[in-house]
Amino acid sequence: MTTFSGNGFKKKSINADTQAMLEVARKNGIETVWDRLEKQQPQCGYCNLGTSCRICAMGPCRVDPFGDGPQKGVCGADADIIVARNLARMIAAGASSHSDHGRDILETLYRVGEGQTDVYTITDGDKLKRLAADYGIPTDGKSNSQIAKDLAWEMMEDYGMRRERLPRSKRAPQARQEIWNKTGVYPRGIDRENVEMLHRTHMGVDNDWVNILLHAVRTGLSDGWGGSMIATELSDVMFGTPKPVVSQVNLGTLKADHVNIALHGHNPMLSDVIVQAAQDPELVRLAKEKGAAGINLGWPVRHRKGRPKPCRRPTAGAGRGVTGRGGR
């Protein structure tokens, strides 16, 4: 059995398994992110500093950070404005991604409430009721499905423009909320802040970099106290509230004699269905018919689903060698 130490890859990652797998990839001619990064060298200095812009069709423009070349884009934006716009748009992209993930889960909860799906269900009814109470939704005499539908309908409003403040943001410490009020960055609606960010950073709109960055803060807050929080809360309601569990992580979860499925559990909508499918007797039978011992899931969903057997205690050198077949 070949063992890979990963010794030549210590500068790429601090993780011993990753070092070993980089060595496996190199030996097998598999391209990794590190190879692609190397091929990109030297990366564009203007883009690295954020002083290049291609927001409108008059560009692309770039501002010379050393003062010799152009100091303004065609529209008149200087380096401060261009850097602020670029950063603000990156924040809007990140906040939108997280918040849209929350929207998927929210739509699913609504469908669960409407009885349109039996693939997903309410797992933590107590949390559902607590959240409903937080939103002022009466729960007495209602089924979990009815509460889920009413709560989802109300939370959809968090994405719009009818609220003056995102309801979840009242969980922040009072002193923090006062700072948001004072600086005018209290988040109102999730989609609203993101769209306004794109609007303000378009050519010829907001030409004050402080103003742009303050709204970038509000956009980030709309994700943290809006979209991301909705995603987390509703994932608990539907997939179970996580508890501390002992588990294996990383490449040690792979099994050489199983069908291995590496799950991304960040958005649990798909991975939860795969967990169900992996226990389907028909699919397990099919895996065995093809010569595997079973179906093995690896595994960011373990914090909600637990794991089937106790963790092995790490031994000296554990994680430092990976067999050439990807298992240990």
Ligand code: SF4
């Ligand atoms: S927005 Fe201004 S700096 Fe950016 S590409 Fe257009 S003209 Fe150039």
